[in-house]
Amino acid sequence: MTQSLIHLSTASVSLLIRAGKRLPEVVYWGKKLPENQDYDRFFSANHRSVPQARIDTDTALSLCPEHARGLFTAPGLEGSRSGNCWSPEFTLEDVLEQPGSVSFSCRDPDAGLKLIINLTLNQTSHILETQLQVTNEAASPYQLQKLTNTLPLPADARELMYFHGRWTHEFQTDRILLDRGGYAIENRRGRTSHEHFPGIMIGQPGFSETSGEVYGFHLGWSGNHRLHTEAMSDGRRYIQAGELLMPGEIILEAGESYSTPTLFSCYSEKGLNVISKQFHRHVRNQIIQFPQAKKVRPVHLNTWEGIYFDHDPDYILKMVRASAEIGIERFIIDDGWFSGRNDDTTALGDWYIDSRKYPRGLQPVIDCVKEQGMEFGLWFEPEMISPKSALYRNHPQWMLHTEGYEQVKVRNQYVLNLQIPEAFDYVLGRMDEMLSTYDISYIKWDMNRELVQATHNHKAAFHGQVNAYYRLVDAIRDKHPMVEIETCSGGGGRVDYEILKRTHRFWASDCNDALERQLIQRGASYFFPLEITGAHIGARLCHTTGRQHNLAFRGITALFGHMGVELDPACASEEEKAAFANYIALHKSLRELLHTGEYFRCDTVHKETQGCGVIRQDKSEAIVMYCQLGMSEFALAAPLKIPELDDHKTYRVELLESSSSDIYIKQPSPWVEEATEMGGALLKQVGLMMHTLQPESALLIKMTAV
Numbered sequence: 001m002t003q004s005l006i007h008l009s010t011a012s013v014s015l016l017i018r019a020g021k022r023l024p025e026v027v028y029w030g031k032k033l034p035e036n037q038d039y040d041r042f043f044s045a046n047h048r049s050v051p052q053a054r055i056d057t058d059t060a061l062s063l064c065p066e067h068a069r070g071l072f073t074a075p076g077l078e079g080s081r082s083g084n085c086w087s088p089e090f091t092l093e094d095v096l097e098q099p100g101s102v103s104f105s106c107r108d109p110d111a112g113l114k115l116i117i118n119l120t121l122n123q124t125s126h127i128l129e130t131q132l133q134v135t136n137e138a139a140s141p142y143q144l145q146k147l148t149n150t151l152p153l154p155a156d157a158r159e160l161m162y163f164h165g166r167w168t169h170e171f172q173t174d175r176i177l178l179d180r181g182g183y184a185i186e187n188r189r190g191r192t193s194h195e196h197f198p199g200i201m202i203g204q205p206g207f208s209e210t211s212g213e214v215y216g217f218h219l220g221w222s223g224n225h226r227l228h229t230e231a232m233s234d235g236r237r238y239i240q241a242g243e244l245l246m247p248g249e250i251i252l253e254a255g256e257s258y259s260t261p262t263l264f265s266c267y268s269e270k271g272l273n274v275i276s277k278q279f280h281r282h283v284r285n286q287i288i289q290f291p292q293a294k295k296v297r298p299v300h301l302n303t304w305e306g307i308y309f310d311h312d313p314d315y316i317l318k319m320v321r322a323s324a325e326i327g328i329e330r331f332i333i334d335d336g337w338f339s340g341r342n343d344d345t346t347a348l349g350d351w352y353i354d355s356r357k358y359p360r361g362l363q364p365v366i367d368c369v370k371e372q373g374m375e376f377g378l379w380f381e382p383e384m385i386s387p388k389s390a391l392y393r394n395h396p397q398w399m400l401h402t403e404g405y406e407q408v409k410v411r412n413q414y415v416l417n418l419q420i421p422e423a424f425d426y427v428l429g430r431m432d433e434m435l436s437t438y439d440i441s442y443i444k445w446d447m448n449r450e451l452v453q454a455t456h457n458h459k460a461a462f463h464g465q466v467n468a469y470y471r472l473v474d475a476i477r478d479k480h481p482m483v484e485i486e487t488c489s490g491g492g493g494r495v496d497y498e499i500l501k502r503t504h505r506f507w508a509s510d511c512n513d514a515l516e517r518q519l520i521q522r523g524a525s526y527f528f529p530l531e532i533t534g535a536h537i538g539a540r541l542c543h544t545t546g547r548q549h550n551l552a553f554r555g556i557t558a559l560f561g562h563m564g565v566e567l568d569p570a571c572a573s574e575e576e577k578a579a580f581a582n583y584i585a586l587h588k589s590l591r592e593l594l595h596t597g598e599y600f601r602c603d604t605v606h607k608e609t610q611g612c613g614v615i616r617q618d619k620s621e622a623i624v625m626y627c628q629l630g631m632s633e634f635a636l637a638a639p640l641k642i643p644e645l646d647d648h649k650t651y652r653v654e655l656l657e658s659s660s661s662d663i664y665i666k667q668p669s670p671w672v673e674e675a676t677e678m679g680g681a682l683l684k685q686v687g688l689m690m691h692t693l694q695p696e697s698a699l700l701i702k703m704t705a706v
């Protein structure tokens with residue numbers, strides 16, 4: 001096969017892949033190239049030199065780097081047949097090109113391995129999806145250690161923005177410069193995790209929301225993963241993203257295959273806002289499938305922080321009525337409804353209604369919810385088993401563990417081994433019966449612990465457990481296609497594009513502190529659009545941080561997501577209820593814009609402030625939130641430059657809400673007191689004059705084209 005160049009492109013991005021006898025190599029990925037060029041001539045006269053005192057031939061950084069070719073990167077594929085065939089060398093046999101996608105079929109007959117590399121560049125979202133598959137074509141088993149997606153990065157992509165966190169503190173961001181060696185994020189927690197969200201941004205140093213070339217990556221997988229980026233000693237750079245496999249976890253018998261999770265990647269010429277716009281568009285068009293596409297996202301009331309395990313149906317009826325009064329549209333009973341569940345030490349697995357708490361079952365509550373015009377949702381944690389449960393007493397072997405070792409508990413619970421067909425069928429049967437008996441249109445699907453020593457059939461079984469979990473969600477959706485599912489894992493511990501293909505919302509965090517939420521929701525916004533990001537107004541005294549915030553700050557913050565309320569409305573004062581109702585009504589009035597428009601973040605000069613907004617695609621309307629996170633260093637706030645506005649439009653700028661007192665202002669900028677018309681280009685380039693707010697407060701500003 002002669003060398004040829006394959007060009008995948010969209011209106012803004014080009015990807016050029018060189019394919020010859022060897023594994024294909026990306027020779028360009030970035031801003032759209034002009035169409036009318038002779039790429040073949042250009043690249044054949046203009047390829048890398050072979051440096052002195054190294055391998056005598058050119059070493060391509062291919063889509064699956066091979067040690068056998070003398071490339072000293074981390075290989076794309078690692079494994080062996082009991083030590084043999086550990087360093088394969090593939091030959092490209094076939095290229096299948098289709099509009100927007102290409103598939104390379106490669107083989108090493110000596111190693112008995114076939115490798116397929118798939119790339120698809122989405123025309124609308126500009127997201128590049130990559131995935132690799134290896135097949136064992138020989139008779140002996142092949143022990144796979146690693147198969148990962150590899151993409152090259154330009155030499156100036158030197159700055160990394162990565163995500164980290166913990167329970168109640170998800171989606172935090174940080175940055176480092178990488179000029180030598182590698183940077184790796186390894187997640188061994190068996191779920192997507194709070195700690196190591198599988199996403200990263202890599203770009204020109206100093207890239208911001210609105211400037212700098214930057215590449216965005218997200219691995220769609222809800223288990224162990226490894227993201228690795230390296231600045232090679234020869235000056236080249238690359239990223240690898242794939243599943244992290246435990247020793248012996250994947251053994252391919254003759255004819256068996258393993259596929260990597262999909263890596264979702266994109267390029268922006270101008271900063272992170274373009275990256276998230278592309279990710280959001282992809283989620284909206286390709287990932288999320290709502291049972292009813294046109295339905296608005298109903299405002300939630302979730303009982304957890306309101307009553308915890310203390311379930312009294314008579315009192316819950318009061319909560320239902322109070323919820324309806326403030327405008328709630330979906331009422332969800334959280335943890336505590338099933339047999340013997342009075343605290344977090346018992347009963348996971350016993351998915352029967354607790355007849356002591358609910359002597360007449362759930363029906364009276366559901367009837368009342370329906371009478372009040374709301375939908376009903378219920379919490380499950382299907383993958384778990386409490387040591388104190390009937391399920392555990394009857395089936396101790398259903399716990400996911402390693403024989404002979406003591407399994408650690410997390411939140412007093414074990415994991416149910418869904419790879420045991422009887423365990424899988426049991427939990428599917430229990431959920432199916434609940435969903436068939438009652439009019440339940442929403443599941444809050446929780447998962448409150450990590451996998452430790454996950455072994456099944458004497459082999460490491462993280463991969464198997466994650467796939468069994470996907471099968472369980474799929475089976476529930478097959479039986480109950482109209483039910484919406486929230487993915488929750490102690491808050492935002494399990495959200496990624498693979499689980500979002502099966503679910504419809506994620507619970508961003510168990511932290512309802514509005515200040516923390518500002519940062520958590522901003523971090524999540526790089527990958528996820530607002531309509532799937534669960535954001536609730538919590539109690540005045542936040543249960544997880546002990547901080548207090550006024551209702552306006554809590555309300556404004558929760559507007560920017562799929563809104564809900566996480567408290568007991570039945571014991572709220574009339575004044576509080578009126579305030580909840582006010583923010584719920586405001587959310588409903590802005591919901592269509594928030595949930596279908598384009599999200600953006602503002603670059604702010606002072607580190608203790610942040611701004612974000614949503615603009616309609618035709619740029620006729622935008623809603624902007626400006627937040628003072630901490631005490632301002634300065635008496636004067638900097639103007640807020642609002643990207644994304646139309647240069648040629650004039651906007652009526654109106655302050656809708658403020659959660660701050662005026663203590664720091666003697667005289668505000670005139671627009672604050674009276675709605676004013678201003679040019680889009682000026683708002684973008686000069687900015688809207690802010691004033692210093694009290695720490696932990698926010699402004700809500702509406703801009704309407706006139």
Ligand code: GLA
Nearest residue numbers: 304334335488489490491510
């Ligand atoms: C997890 C969830 C919470 C709540 C509790 C119930 O922590 O994140 O929202 O559902 O479990 O036990």
